[in-house]
Each structure stands twice: as C-alpha cells, then as structure tokens.
Amino acid sequence: xxxxNLSSCEDFFVHGSFSPFEKQPSSPSVIVIxxxxxxxxxxxxxxxxxxxxxxxxxxxxxxxxxxTDYSFGCPVDIGASWLHGVCNxxxxxxxxxxxxxxxxxxxxxxxxxxxxxxESYALFGLDGSQVPQELVSKVGExxxxxxxxxxxFFPVLNAVKVREEHQxxxxxxxxxxxxxxxxxxxxxxxxxxxVLQWYICRMEAWFAxxxxxxxxxxxxxxxxxxxxxxxxxxxxxxxxxxLAEGLxxxxxxxxxxxxxxxxxxxxxAEGGRHFVADAAIITVPLGVLKxxxxxxxxxxxxxxxxxxxxxxxxxxxKVALRFNDVFWPNVEVLGVVAPRSYSCGYFLNLHKATGxxxxxxxxxxxxxxxLERLSDDKAVDFVMLQLQSILPRAPRPxxxxxxxxxxDIDSLGSYSCDLVGKPPDLYERLxxxxxxxxxxxxxxxxxxxxxxxGAYSSGLWAAADCRRRLEVQCGVPDLLKLxxxxxxxxxxxxxxxxxxxxx
Numbered sequence: 001x002x003x004x005n006l007s008s009c010e011d012f013f014v015h016g017s018f019s020p021f022e023k024q025p026s027s028p029s030v031i032v033i034x035x036x037x038x039x040x041x042x043x044x045x046x047x048x049x050x051x052x053x054x055x056x057x058x059x060x061x062x063x064x065x066x067x068t069d070y071s072f073g074c075p076v077d078i079g080a081s082w083l084h085g086v087c088n089x090x091x092x093x094x095x096x097x098x099x100x101x102x103x104x105x106x107x108x109x110x111x112x113x114x115x116x117x118x119e120s121y122a123l124f125g126l127d128g129s130q131v132p133q134e135l136v137s138k139v140g141e142x143x144x145x146x147x148x149x150x151x152x153f154f155p156v157l158n159a160v161k162v163r164e165e166h167q168x169x170x171x172x173x174x175x176x177x178x179x180x181x182x183x184x185x186x187x188x189x190x191x192x193x194x195v196l197q198w199y200i201c202r203m204e205a206w207f208a209x210x211x212x213x214x215x216x217x218x219x220x221x222x223x224x225x226x227x228x229x230x231x232x233x234x235x236x237x238x239x240x241x242x243l244a245e246g247l248x249x250x251x252x253x254x255x256x257x258x259x260x261x262x263x264x265x266x267x268x269a270e271g272g273r274h275f276v277a278d279a280a281i282i283t284v285p286l287g288v289l290k291x292x293x294x295x296x297x298x299x300x301x302x303x304x305x306x307x308x309x310x311x312x313x314x315x316x317x318k319v320a321l322r323f324n325d326v327f328w329p330n331v332e333v334l335g336v337v338a339p340r341s342y343s344c345g346y347f348l349n350l351h352k353a354t355g356x357x358x359x360x361x362x363x364x365x366x367x368x369x370x371l372e373r374l375s376d377d378k379a380v381d382f383v384m385l386q387l388q389s390i391l392p393r394a395p396r397p398x399x400x401x402x403x404x405x406x407x408d409i410d411s412l413g414s415y416s417c418d419l420v421g422k423p424p425d426l427y428e429r430l431x432x433x434x435x436x437x438x439x440x441x442x443x444x445x446x447x448x449x450x451x452x453x454g455a456y457s458s459g460l461w462a463a464a465d466c467r468r469r470l471e472v473q474c475g476v477p478d479l480l481k482l483x484x485x486x487x488x489x490x491x492x493x494x495x496x497x498x499x500x501x502x503x
Contacts (some may be wrong), residue, residue: 027051028470031267033255033276033294034283036064037236037452038441040243041459042281042466047247049467054275055247056267058254058410062244065285065411066452068235069401072322074356075235078403079414080452081348082106082115083232085225086498088295093498094238099242102499103230104353106332115206115229120332123198124390131195131337139188139195146186149179153218162216169421172203172219173212194337194344201344201364208314208450209340210365211418218418222448231353236348236452257295258282259436263473265436278470279436281462283455286430286443287313287412300434307429310422311443313413314450315368315406319361319383321397326357328391334359336386342367359387368414369406376402406447415450416443431458438462 027050032043035057043055061067083092083103096103107117118140123131150162150172162175180187188196200211207214225406232239265280270324284294289308300308307379328334328349335346342365350358360381363371372380380400387394405414431444440462441455448454 008076028279028474029053029277030466030470031056031265031277031280032283032439033258033267033280034064035059035062035249035251036283036285036287036441036455037066037240037243038065038455038462039281039283040240040247040281040458041456042438042440042463043247043249044243045460045463051083051467051470052277054249054277055249055263056253056255056269056275057251057331060251062249062251063237063240063378065405065414066236066240066455068237068240069320071401072320072356072358072399074354075237075357076320076350076358076360076401077232077235078318078320078401079405080236081231082452083317084115084448084451084453085226085227086230086442087225090225090227090453091460092453094325095239095242099238099499100499101238102233104233105230105355108228109226116202116333121335122329122331122333123195123335123337125191125194125337128390128392130390131191136195139192140199142186142188143196143199146176146179149183149186150175150216150465158345159362166216168216169217171212171420172214172216173200173210174205175216176200176211191337194339197339197341198335198337198344198346201341202346204341205316205362205364206367208364208414209312209419213312213365213417213419215418215420215422218422218424222449225448225453233354238258239366255284255294257297259297260435260437261297263436278474279438279466281440281459281466282461283440285313285411285413285441286311286416288410293409303429304432304434307426310418310419310425311430312417312422313443314364314415314457315366315372316362316364316414317368317371317405318401318403319363319379320401321359321361321370321380321383321387322358322399323357323395323397326351327394328359332353334387334390336390345383347387361386372404372406376400417450431462433465433469438466 029052030046032039032053032055035055039055040062043053046053067079068075069078083090086103087093106120107115118137123136125131152284162178204211212443253273254270255267256270259266265277265281267275290313309341330352332349332352333346336344338344345360348360348362350356350360374382379402384396405411427444427446427449431439440458442449442451442458445454445458448457
C-alpha cells in the first residue's frame with residue numbers, strides 16, 4: 001500500500017467486470033490509523049477476511065491507552081485495568097477465555113460504586129483514624145438514595161425526580177444539591193459528610209470528570225453489562241499481543257494528513273512517508289482529533305466536527321508504587337476521606353488481586369489534571385503524604401510509575417465522557433462513515449464508551465462496515481467471504497469458562 005500503487009479495486013473500475021478466464025481482482029486495501037485495541041480489532045478482522053491491511057501507530061508500541069508496564073518485575077496496567085462486565089455478552093470474553101487469562105472480581109452487579117463493592121474498602125480520615133465500617137455502609141446507602149432521586153427510573157421517596165422536572169440539562173452535582181434541598185434528611189455532617197464526598201470522588205473516577213461537569217441527562221445511559229467487574233490479573237498486554245499477532249503494523253508512524261481522492265485514501269505520515277488504500281479506519285483517541293493534529297482533505301463536515309468538539313475527554317491518572325513488603329490492610333481499596341471530593345483519594349491494592357506488593361493511587365477529573373502538572377518526584381511526594389497520613393509507618397517506595405495521559409501527545413486525555421448541555425447523538429455522529437473513511441475507538445462506541453470492550457467492538461463494527469462496502473465495490477470473490485465466515489464462526493464457538501475469583 002505504498003504510494004503510487006494502484007489497488008485491484010481501481011483496476012476493476014477501469015477495465016470492467018472480470019471473467020473466470022481473466023485475472024481476478026485481489027483483495028481491497030485498508031489503512032488502519034491507531035494501534036490501540038480498536039485499531040487492532042479492525043485490522044485483525046479485515047486481515048482475517050484476506051484484505052490487505054496496514055496499521056499505522058505513532059507510538060513505539062501497540063495498545064494505546066491500554067498499556068501494561070513490566071518495570072516492577074510484575075504487570076501493572078497504567079491505562080485500562082478492568083473488564084467491565086464479566087459475561088459472555090462482553091465482546092472480549094471469547095479471547096480472554098481462549099488465552100486462559102485470569103480475572104479478579106472487584107464487584108458484582110449493581111454496585112453503586114460500579115467497579116468495587118462497599119465491603120472492599122477501608123476508609124480513613126486525614127487524622128489517620130479509620131472510619132467505622134457501619135458508617136461507610138450507612139452513607140453508601142444514603143448516596144444510593146440520592147442518586148435514585150436524581151434520575152427518574154428508581155422511585156425511592158415517592159417524589160418527582162430531578163431529571164423529570166427539569167427540561168434543561170444540568171450537572172449531576174447541581175442535581176444532587178437539589179435533592180439535598182428537597183430532602184434535608186439525606187444531608188450529612190462531619191465525618192459522614194466526608195464519606196459522602198469520598199463516594200462522589202469515586203463517581204468522578206468512573207467518569208474521569210468532575211461531578212459538576214457530568215451531564216444529568218446522560219450520566220446513567222451507558223449499557224453496563226452484567227457479571228460485575230474484574231481486574232486483569234496479568235494485565236491487558238497478553239490480550240493485545242495475541243490480537244495483534246501477524247498483523248502488518250508500522251510503529252513510529254505518526255499520521256499528519258488524510259486525503260480522500262478518486263475513491264482512494266492517501267495517508268501522509270511524518271518523514272514524508274505516504275500510504276494509499278481503498279479505505280481508511282481512523283481509531284486515534286478523541287483528544288488527538290480535538291487537537292486537530294491530523295489534517296483532513298477535504299475538511300471534515302461541520303456535523304462531524306461538532307461531534308468531536310462536544311464529546312468530553314475525561315482525565316484519570318495513576319501513580320503506581322512498588323514496595324518491598326506489604327504493610328497495609330488486606331482490602332482492595334484504601335481511601336482517604338475529606339471535606340471536598342477534590343481532596344479525597346484512594347489506593348488500589350494490587351497485592352489483594354495479584355500478590356504483588358503494589359499500590360496504585362488513582363486521580364480523576366481536575367485533580368488528575370493538577371497532579372499531572374507536578375514532576376514525577378513531586379507527584380510521588382504528594383501521594384506518599386496521603387498514604388502516610390493513614391499509615392504513618394509507610395516507607396518510600398522502591399519504584400514508582402506516573403501516568404500522564406493528558407499531556408501525552410498520542411492520547412491527550414483518558415477516555416470520553418458526557419458533558420452538560422450536549423446533544424444525545426454525538427457518539428453516532430462520531431462513528432458515522434464519510435465515504436471511504438471510517439471512525440472507531442472507545443469514543444465512537446454508542447453503548448459502551450470509555451471501556452476496553454467498547455473500543456474493541458467499535459473497531460469490529462467499523463471493519464464490518466468497511467468490508468461490506470468494499471466487497472461490493474471491488475467485487476471480492478465469494479471464496480474470501482466464506483473463509484472469513486469460517487474464521488468468525490470458529491472464534492464464536494470457544495466456550496472455555498472465564499477464570500474469575502475473589503479472595
């Protein structure tokens with residue numbers, strides 16, 4: 001697919017239909033831009049269908065925002081960590097089963113904290129004293145009541161829900177304040193209010209955005225799969241590597257311009273490298289599209305540009321700490337409560353899930369942005385102040401890792417989120433095809449945005465759409481279609497049980 005190569009598809013348009021005695025057209029060509037799991041999924045599906053596929057990735061590695069680091073001597077996911085929805089309906093389930101990858105269950109269905117259950121926490125005040133578990137559970141139940149008063153699907157106090165009585169959109173934080181004004185019995189004071197703020201902090205972590213920026217109309221519209229949530233015990237990398245095996249991947253190929261011309265796509269990368277194909281699938285992160293780092297010729301239409309502009313990009317960063325010994329309680333999460341959600345914090349205990357002496361501090365929203373402004377050393381200093389406030393004898397870590405998804409030129413954010421006052425069809429518009437340009441990625445997933453399986457499914461969806469169009473346009477022989485169908489059937493018949501446990 002190097003420049004100046006004419007595809008068989010274009011030859012077919014020039015010379016007309018072919019006969020059994022003529023040279024039949026070879027497979028159509030596709031360029032996939034972005035080597036995250038969405039791009040890998042698209043490239044895998046089209047390669048399996050005998051298309052000519054080249055995947056261009058700007059980084060020196062594949063995976064994108066799904067990245068497992070091994071510098072601690074054990075796997076640590078610096079990006080995505082969870083499989084959200086441990087069930088057969090999850091599009092990644094067949095491959096996780098096939099590879100025998102183990103999961104650690106952190107919550108069941110309907111957890112108000114989404115990826116963790118209430119009993120998995122040990123919360124502490126800034127003075128180092130542990131919050132009684134009875135108070136944690138009580139405030140958790142109150143928080144659930146507040147959220148059910150916010151939306152209109154779960155009547156609790158027999159009152160008109162906030163979303164029902166307000167036609168205009170507002171932030172979830174504004175809606176919560178309305179609920180507390182209507183129902184003062186739900187208000188909390190002192191330590192209980194700090195626990196409530198911690199729950200709000202956890203909610204912000206789910207959306208990677210401050211609660212005063214999250215849309216009331218859309219905050220709970222995601223199709224959350226059943227089966228609860230599971231940490232990838234060995235990280236996501238084994239899955240990424242298996243899906244990418246045998247693909248034609250060009251690393252360190254940063255795309256600068258995409259040109260549509262004469263039923264072809266010309267992709268220009270840094271260093272003057274050109275690639276030409278019948279179609280292209282664009283899977284770069286939404287933050288990259290927002291920053292206009294890729295020039296389109298012709299210019300993207302306004303309806304596409306407004307979708308790119310109006311979908312939010314949330315921020316979540318991690319500071320991973322490896323210690324020689326385990327000195328913390330045997331719980332999944334250590335939390336720090338405070339008078340404001342911004343000042344709350346929490347550590348994910350990987351020792352509980354993987355047996356490795358690692359704590360991962362997780363920051364979201366504006367706090368994650370502020371944390372990213374610090375140097376690595378200063379960020380670790382801050383995190384250690386929080387840890388030593390609850391565990392005074394905590395030593396300095398032997399090693400540490402600090403993520404910077406916001407300033408990373410190849411991501412410019414963590415994952416998409418719904419902002420206040422934006423139209424509901426943004427995800428459909430983002431993924432909509434533009435002739436022979438296709439769009440995929442977690443932000444182009446209509447039902448599962450912000451998730452790994454959503455990004456994966458989006459890549460499959462774009463590949464299927466691309467394949468249907470090019471097979472008709474290029475006259476792909478039925479033999480190729482049958483080969484691809486057999487490939488799809490064999491992968492769908494894998495029924496090895498998912499390996500998930502909780503200790």
